[in-house]
Amino acid sequence: MKFTDLNPKREIGAHSLHIVLGEFSILIDAGMSPKDVGLACLPDYTRISTDSVDLILITHCHLDHIGSLPCVHRQQASARLLMTAASAEILPVMLQNSHSVMLRQREELNVEEYPLFTRQEVDAVSDDTFIMVFGKTREFIKGNDHLKITFYPAGHVMGAASVLLEHQGRRYFFTGDILFRRQHTLSGAQIPTQEVDVLVTETTRGLAELPATFSYEAEVMRLLEAVSDTLQKGGSCLLPVFALGRLQEMVTVIYEARRRKILPRRFPIYCSGLGLAIVDVFEKIYRNRRQYGIDYQPLSPIAVPGSSRDTDYPLAPRDKSLFRRHFLQDLGVRPLIGKYIKPGHDIKVPSLFIMSSGMLAEHTPAYQIASALLPFDHNLIAFTGYCDADTPGGKLLAMQPGEIFPFEALQFNSPIRAAIQRYDITGHADREDLVAFAMQIKARTIVLSHGEEDSRKWFCDEFAKLLPDVAVVNPEPQATYEI
Template identity: 30%
Template sequence: MKFTNLSRGNEIGSNSYLLECGRTNIVLDSGMHPKRDGLDSTPDFPLLRDRMIDTIFVTHSHLDHVGTLPLLQKEHPEADVYMSPETIDLADALLHNSVNVMRSRAIEEEILEYPLFEHYDVEEESKLWLPARTRNRFSVGRDEDPVTAEFFDAGHILGSVGVRLEHDGKSLFYTGDVHFEDQTISMAADFPRDHVDTLVMETTRGASERRPDYTRSSEITRLIDAIEETLERGGAVLIPVFAMGKTQELLTILHGCKQRGLLRDAPLHMGGLSTKMTTIFDRHAATTRRKNKGFRILREVDLQMRRRRDRSPLRPQAGGIYALSSGMMTEKTTSNQFARGFLKNPKNSIIFVGYADPASPAGAILEADRGDQIQLDHRYPAEPLNCDVHRFDFSGHATREELVHFATDVRPKKVVLVHGDTPALDWFQQTLSRELPDSEILIPQPGQALEL
């Protein structure tokens, strides 16, 4: 086997990797970098120009893993594309939304390369996606060099999987994004713990140490306390959330707390892309491995929904809770637009429950002190941060300690570290070199081919 990092940097961005198994060529994921523009946001697909790609595996439907799939498929129409049935539905919705975003940015920011693909590309390429359920072995690749594949629930978001591959007596496991603890909807990853020759592992939280007294239940208690304190003083609560995964987890948490009398019956608003994604989560509520099986958010949760044609700005009302996308408050998203004027009111609170890139508006708010000027959108003046700011740990990624434990369980001969920034990668390389002294711990540089 040979592994090549197609990402353009060692970071969380346009995740994509080439795996050569004899004459069978496999691509693992096809992401789009959320902080780069045009072709610079894509993996280094020119590295594949003279190759025939036999199979593409998509581990889940977040933009940094599936955002350039139509582009890859157009360049390699011969490839079979496999993902879970849930990912098929979510990825289809995400990619159509991505076309809309790229079209808008092409006009407003004069990015000539956008859109990288069109709606008809998504429609045509999605017809070729093949569903594969977890814990079902199947064969891919060329007849003379077949590879056995098997998906395992990764516990990250709905439909997320890790992939085990076997070829010529050798095995490889690719974690994708993984979570080893139960969330409110997603159950903990169901990964095998038997030996593999090569482990390709995410490192997202490698630079982040979780506090020793952390429990999910205590984090929920702290979240509800912060909301109640804000509502008690007559303020409103803004919770920027990712439309896919984090929104559904949060809404289920708040609904459960209301049902148990832990949270008052405050108006709960949802906005942005979240509604469409929640519809898909509900569609799979009774057919997937999950907690709260059969629970349908749009039917059970008392939500304040905006009419589809209502284009007027959403305004905060005292006593309301607003779960709005995007989670990083990117310019032109619902949460960013809503925050203008919201931040300067000292009665309000803004609550973060997921990852925020330091360069994003959400990251700027988290790093700021009260009274600092926040530039939410370059088109408008900065405004003072007078409201309370809270952050809680509801990450969908495994802790670094859990990933180390998994790696020591499967006892790989080689560990390939991906999906992390430099401090995270370095922490894992140092720690695993100590915990697995007989294993080779590798950080693949962009474009570098590693013999496995």
């Protein structure tokens, strides 16, 4: 296999892998960096000649995996796009929203090249999509060459897949973004334990050190207690979340908590635009869950890494998986009217805001609410997912109480008086789980991807200790490796 990580930086950012297996030229994901602007946020597609890619495989619909798909689809007009049915539903909503954001940024940030694609190009992506069903192997033929592809549920978010490629007797497994333990709204990854020759693993959480006693539910309870305390003392709470996945998970947690009287009954809850649009897609997927493969039951034993020990989910909905739209109606969730929120002006009625962006990116509802809540010590800003250190969210988490936080996009500086907390309720596998998984599927070569430099270093060190006979590749960006 010829392997090139097209992400120009060794970080999470614009995820896209170029794979050559015999006659086949394959792209896995076509992301966009959330923290760069303009052409700098794209993977380096100039390395691939026009119209040479046969297949583009999409693991899931976060923008760091699909944000540049219309751009590469334009260059690779003959490529077949493969994704799950759920991803095919979510993808146009995410990309049309990204198009709107770019139009706005063209004005606000003066980025001439925005938008990087048109609405019609998003429609063209949807028209060329070929649906993959979890666990069902498809064979592709080119000349005399054969390639088998199987998608497996990866947990993480609705529709997310890990990918197995089988070519000339060798097996190549790509985790994509993966979570082995279940969430309140989704089952965990279901990956067969069969051995693989090459494992390409995500490395998002290499720096996340968890105590041996850690449990997802205990962390959820810790968050709920903080939210309850804040509301009861007259403060407001902001949960900055990703619109796809985290928002629906957090709404479900709050819904269950209120039903069980863990949270006070009366306080307004607000959610933001894109997350609400995705709610409608999730409802459609729920209603057609058999067709969408959500009920996938693997026949072979599946990998269950050691630290996925959260079998007990007292708070989770009885209907084991999936978010429902009526949770929002039952909670009386309202859309946010932005013009009533002003930097430095506290929210009068104690409220809960579940808003994107998860990293508190500028010009987002979460950023705007944070500018109102931050100067007051009875408020809470609670992060629940991954936060890049270079984003406003990452910077806020690194600062101390009392320091001055600059809301540059609003030309407003605020002392950090609200409580800033982090809760480990992420959609990514713990690092120990990923190592245990690599051992269970007896990978002979491990390739690191989708992680920051320090995070990858932890994996390199750990694999060197535990798997001294396994070759570990931490690829340089844009360099091609024969693996």
